[in-house]
Amino acid sequence: MEFSSKLLEQAVDQMSQLPGIGRRTALRLVLHLLRQPEHQTEQLSQSLTNLRSHIIFCEQCHNISDTPVCEICSNPNRSSELICVVEDIRDVMAIEATGQFKGKYHVLGGKISPMDGVGPGELKIQSLVERVRQGEVKELILALSATMEGDTTNFYIYRQLEGTEVDISTIARGIPVGDELEYADEVTLGRSLQDRIPFESSLKRN
Amino acid sequence: MEFSSKLLEQAVDQMSQLPGIGRRTALRLVLHLLRQPEHQTEQLSQSLTNLRSHIIFCEQCHNISDTPVCEICSNPNRSSELICVVEDIRDVMAIEATGQFKGKYHVLGGKISPMDGVGPGELKIQSLVERVRQGEVKELILALSATMEGDTTNFYIYRQLEGTEVDISTIARGIPVGDELEYADEVTLGRSLQDRIPFESSLKRN
Numbered sequence: 293m294e295f296s297s298k299l300l301e302q303a304v305d306q307m308s309q310l311p312g313i314g315r316r317t318a319l320r321l322v323l324h325l326l327r328q329p330e331h332q333t334e335q336l337s338q339s340l341t342n343l344r345s346h347i348i349f350c351e352q353c354h355n356i357s358d359t360p361v362c363e364i365c366s367n368p369n370r371s372s373e374l375i376c377v378v379e380d381i382r383d384v385m386a387i388e389a390t391g392q393f394k395g396k397y398h399v400l401g402g403k404i405s406p407m408d409g410v411g412p413g414e415l416k417i418q419s420l421v422e423r424v425r426q427g428e429v430k431e432l433i434l435a436l437s438a439t440m441e442g443d444t445t446n447f448y449i450y451r452q453l454e455g456t457e458v459d460i461s462t463i464a465r466g467i468p469v470g471d472e473l474e475y476a477d478e479v480t481l482g483r484s485l486q487d488r489i490p491f492e493s494s495l496k497r498n
Numbered sequence: 499m500e501f502s503s504k505l506l507e508q509a510v511d512q513m514s515q516l517p518g519i520g521r522r523t524a525l526r527l528v529l530h531l532l533r534q535p536e537h538q539t540e541q542l543s544q545s546l547t548n549l550r551s552h553i554i555f556c557e558q559c560h561n562i563s564d565t566p567v568c569e570i571c572s573n574p575n576r577s578s579e580l581i582c583v584v585e586d587i588r589d590v591m592a593i594e595a596t597g598q599f600k601g602k603y604h605v606l607g608g609k610i611s612p613m614d615g616v617g618p619g620e621l622k623i624q625s626l627v628e629r630v631r632q633g634e635v636k637e638l639i640l641a642l643s644a645t646m647e648g649d650t651t652n653f654y655i656y657r658q659l660e661g662t663e664v665d666i667s668t669i670a671r672g673i674p675v676g677d678e679l680e681y682a683d684e685v686t687l688g689r690s691l692q693d694r695i696p697f698e699s700s701l702k703r704n
């Protein structure tokens with residue numbers, strides 16, 4: 293790509309470092325900003341630098357927060373006995389959106405993936421073990437993705453907590469509510485058969 | 499989407515104002531920046547505000563430029579007699595990439611589109627007419643997109659230039675080089691039949 297302006301080229305170079313943004317898309321985004329009022333670009337830049345320089349991670353659950361302890365961890369109406377372990381803050385947002393969970397979280401920051409050079413030491417596993425050892429936690433729900441890396445991480449956490457009293461569960465995998473069986477992938481369908489639940493307990497939910 | 503941080507929410511709000519970037523994508527991009535060193539966010543923000551506040555449009559062709567007259571317009575090896583009229587600076591970049599064009603450009607900034615509220619007054623048509631009236635231009639190549647809006651804009655420009663001596667041509671439409679006829683869309687194929695060229699003149703090109 294040949295640019296008629298160094299300033300334009302620099303902006304496109306920077307924008308195209310974002311994941312999934314190729315140089316053509318970056319150019320389209322930058323040209324869009326040029327057509328908008330100048331304050332829009334200023335607000336975008338300002339909000340990104342503000343976030344990057346003032347961001348705090350909750351010292352208990354490692355969720356992104358504006359305060360040292362996040363709103364969820366400091367909410368007295370939420371149980372400290374039940375902790376949902378997730379990879380990422382997007383998982384916290386997804387679970388919060390269900391309105392079904394009244395415990396607290398622990399954000400690992402990823403999952404163990406030797407291929408990507410992510411070992412247990414890169415994740416917030418030690419601080420999870422410490423939280424459990426402090427004795428207040430009764431149950432951990434492991435809500436990592438159902439992949440080999442997720443399973444590896446689950447198992448690693450399970451081993452680290454051997455000898456503690458905490459109950460460990462994983463979220464159910466199965467056919468999405470409302471989906472037709474015929475469109476489900478085989479692995480999910482197989483898992484939903486293995487993890488079948490007593491019909492009477494399914495009745496109680498409805 | 500419920501955010502655990504106002505700073506995060508503001509950054510996602512701003513990012514998702516870019517065209518084609520939904521809130522989920524915006525969140526993914528912002529979280530990526532948080533995982534990168536702080537200077538990456540600073541460089542991105544800086545390059546966008548720099549571009550937005552220091553951008554210049556060439557006073558002759560309206561291409562984005564770092565100088566009042568762009569490199570193409572000020573290049574003595576390029577002909578001022580031949581001007582290629584395009585919608586957008588991306589078209590300039592595409593044509594420059596062919597290495598086939600030795601004239602200069604005129605960037606309209608869009609095409610006439612009453613549906614989108616774009617009339618001739620929003621485009622750099624008047625300045626094109628003035629460039630032609632100054633007498634140096636011998637030929638205009640209209641290289642707008644082959645859409646109704648492109649055709650409307652072409653015709654408007656043609657009418658504005660009635661009474662001048664300038665030759666007006668449009669770029670050829672046809673089957674892309676190397677493509678099989680059977681995969682061409684009907685409109686393109688029809689146009690390539692209408693706009694057929696003498697075989698002997700096609701021989702000279704090879």
Ligand SMILES: [Zn+2]
Pocket residue numbers: 350351352353354355361362363364365366
């Ligand atoms: Zn927290």
Ligand SMILES: [Zn+2]
Pocket residue numbers: 556557558559560561567568569570571572
């Ligand atoms: Zn120029």
